Amino acid sequence: MTSPAPASISIATWNIHKGFSQFNRRMVVHELRDRLRALSPDIMFMQEVQGLHLGHAEQHADWPLQPQYEFLAQDTWTHSAYGRNMVYDHGHHGNAILSRFPILHQHNQDVTQLRFEKRGLLHCALDVSSRFPGLGAPLHCVCVHLSLFGRSRRRQMEALSARIEEVVPPHAPLLIAGDFNDWRNAAHDVLATRLGLTEVFTTSGARPSRSFPAALPLFRLDRIYLRGLDVAGTALHSGSPWSKISDHAALSAQLIAAS
Numbered sequence: 001m002t003s004p005a006p007a008s009i010s011i012a013t014w015n016i017h018k019g020f021s022q023f024n025r026r027m028v029v030h031e032l033r034d035r036l037r038a039l040s041p042d043i044m045f046m047q048e049v050q051g052l053h054l055g056h057a058e059q060h061a062d063w064p065l066q067p068q069y070e071f072l073a074q075d076t077w078t079h080s081a082y083g084r085n086m087v088y089d090h091g092h093h094g095n096a097i098l099s100r101f102p103i104l105h106q107h108n109q110d111v112t113q114l115r116f117e118k119r120g121l122l123h124c125a126l127d128v129s130s131r132f133p134g135l136g137a138p139l140h141c142v143c144v145h146l147s148l149f150g151r152s153r154r155r156q157m158e159a160l161s162a163r164i165e166e167v168v169p170p171h172a173p174l175l176i177a178g179d180f181n182d183w184r185n186a187a188h189d190v191l192a193t194r195l196g197l198t199e200v201f202t203t204s205g206a207r208p209s210r211s212f213p214a215a216l217p218l219f220r221l222d223r224i225y226l227r228g229l230d231v232a233g234t235a236l237h238s239g240s241p242w243s244k245i246s247d248h249a250a251l252s253a254q255l256i257a258a259s
Helices: 028-039 054-061 068-073 149-166 187-194
Strands: 008-015 043-053 078-089 091-097 103-112 120-126 139-145 172-180 223-225 231-237 248-259
Touching: 008 078, 008 139, 008 172, 008 223, 008 231, 028 043, 028 068, 028 120, 028 248, 043 054, 043 068, 043 078, 043 172, 054 091, 054 187, 068 091, 091 120, 091 139, 120 149, 120 231, 139 149, 149 172, 149 187, 172 187, 187 231
Parallel strands: 008 043, 139 172
Antiparallel strands: 008 248, 043 091, 078 091, 078 120, 103 120, 120 139, 172 223, 231 248
């Protein structure tokens, strides 16, 4: 008799470029929603999510009336969280997490190092007991978008590590995903050594996946790190049609309870 497949959770991360294609040629938020629904992860980590933009609403007749994270979550993800990072006169953008699981609490931590480059860490605790009843603790998820500059990234990684050590129990399951802007893989030393995390693409002995630019990825900017769960599969979503929507490729992974 064949054993049933183990329960799993699907996750993905994507820098959605505020709903515009590369070089801001086209507004693609409707195509973006179609892609996300086709990918259909249980937990979606997103960066550069437009919470409000009065100018786009005036210029595009089909610009959604809701904040992007609500528009994208509609009819598919029942729970969502948004962390406002960059605020300007006509709107704001930041990170978001969409989830099929209840969000127990959320916190957006400001880790800005440079005045012109606002950054934040969106931390949510999810109740995934319906899928993993034996997990014994909430699943902590952190959506990140780090600086373009190495010194700022190092300080942001320090702030991230300090928060995790302060509020997340050492043996609690943890996911950290997003746009690290870390082409030299410096994050590994902090996240692997200090927090005991593993990047999902490296579990098979490979390096983190290239994810930028989406048409022909050359740089390893986007990552998914985890602890307390095992990786059943990974995928890079690059080339057409993904590259027609954002300059970043999307990454996804299938996760199972740790053996």
